[in-house]
Amino acid sequence: MRPQQNPMVLVNRDLLVLLMERTGDGRPASVRDLAQAAGCHPSKIGHLRSGTRSTATHDEALAIARRLGVDLLVLWEHTGRTVEAPSEPLHMAAVPA
Template identity: 45%
Template sequence: MVREPRYRLVKPDLLRELMGRTGTGSDISGRELATQVGIPHGTVDALLRGATKTQPAGVAHDISRVIGVDLLILWAPTGRAVPDEDSVSDIPAAAARV
């Protein structure tokens, strides 16, 4: 089974700032954003607090669309250069020297 690509939120504070003035010029609350995207409002809260760092591609695209910005303004695709929160681990010092 192929896992949907994930995107890492670049800066939670930027999301908060852009929620204050969306592409339409109006503000949007976390609850409103969650409702329009179709996710639990706790997910938006966790993103804003930095407790959650990544979202599936579809959610990242939808958040960007609702806010009114290009995807890569808020998100970075995970992969070799940008690990997702599920694959981040401490590398033992000995392994890092190899």
């Protein structure tokens, strides 16, 4: 079993959109492209772009930053002991069984 990771917080959604238009190699990255690189569903990338979601796992955040050609901390902020992770909107929470 994988140890639980503290989520990473997206610093600026507008910067994410801008970097997707022109990555480190000069080519655009689509939502599907980023999702494939991060190993997540494309809707998660869409929610990050729109601002309805602001967190991702460390592995997802690192994969997104690498695909865009930037350092991790250009787009993401660590959470944990010093930075509290924001709570996601209620509609994003799991429904109790």
